[in-house]
Amino acid sequence: MSLRILIIDDDPDIQDLLFAALDEETYILDAASDGPSGLALATENEYDAIILDINMPGMNGFELCKELRDNARISTPIMMLTSRAEVEDRIAGLDYGADDYLAKPFAVEELEARLRAMTRRGRPVLGNKMSVGDLELDLESKSASRGGKHIALAPIHIKILAMLMRESPNLVSRAKLEADIWGDEPPDSDALRAHIYALRTAIDKPFENKLLHTVPKLGYRLALQAE
Numbered sequence: 001m002s003l004r005i006l007i008i009d010d011d012p013d014i015q016d017l018l019f020a021a022l023d024e025e026t027y028i029l030d031a032a033s034d035g036p037s038g039l040a041l042a043t044e045n046e047y048d049a050i051i052l053d054i055n056m057p058g059m060n061g062f063e064l065c066k067e068l069r070d071n072a073r074i075s076t077p078i079m080m081l082t083s084r085a086e087v088e089d090r091i092a093g094l095d096y097g098a099d100d101y102l103a104k105p106f107a108v109e110e111l112e113a114r115l116r117a118m119t120r121r122g123r124p125v126l127g128n129k130m131s132v133g134d135l136e137l138d139l140e141s142k143s144a145s146r147g148g149k150h151i152a153l154a155p156i157h158i159k160i161l162a163m164l165m166r167e168s169p170n171l172v173s174r175a176k177l178e179a180d181i182w183g184d185e186p187p188d189s190d191a192l193r194a195h196i197y198a199l200r201t202a203i204d205k206p207f208e209n210k211l212l213h214t215v216p217k218l219g220y221r222l223a224l225q226a227e
Helices: 012-021 035-044 061-071 087-095 108-121 155-167 174-182 190-203
Strands: 003-008 027-032 049-053 078-082 100-103 129-132 135-138 143-146 149-151 212-215 219-222
Touching: 003 012, 003 035, 003 108, 012 027, 012 108, 027 035, 035 049, 035 061, 049 061, 049 108, 061 078, 061 087, 078 087, 078 108, 087 100, 087 190, 100 108, 129 155, 135 155, 143 190, 155 174, 155 190, 155 219, 174 190, 174 219, 190 212
Parallel strands: 003 027, 003 049, 049 078, 078 100
Antiparallel strands: 129 135, 135 143, 143 149, 212 219
């Protein structure tokens, strides 16, 4: 079955590269050259993944990602293409709801591997409701809340949170998290750390009691108290 991918990038060379390189039997590609056009396509159609540039006219990639997650409530996996390689910019993209990032220039083979990983993860599996303290996660509606306040999370953060909640209050190792999220195609070593940072910012930063705890060199646990 073909994967339907939306490319939102104002660089015609990038669009031409992807249309020429991605096999038509595997991918069905749509493209937009600015933020508003990309937003319209993303909200009007169903896609398996979105490839999103950061620097664009009308609405930059950060703004568009936030609009898709917070207002349109679209959970389609999003990969950001960026010429900004600094960790702070990667973290910013994850905070806005992106699932992955790839620095320009990039190899098409790596982009395809990341697309496979993202679409294999897919959207959160429908299931039961879970809670730890006043933090609640509903996998059926793909929504989280704490103390009755809605928390916007990207699909990959919902998956990480679900794994931590299922194991709570036990420790989940970095290796297990990476294997369950990315399988045999893990990204660079900063990726999990950046996702955990974004998840902690969303579920803990606005609240007095912290739930997500780092156990140095071992992994992470979600619990009412650190151990």
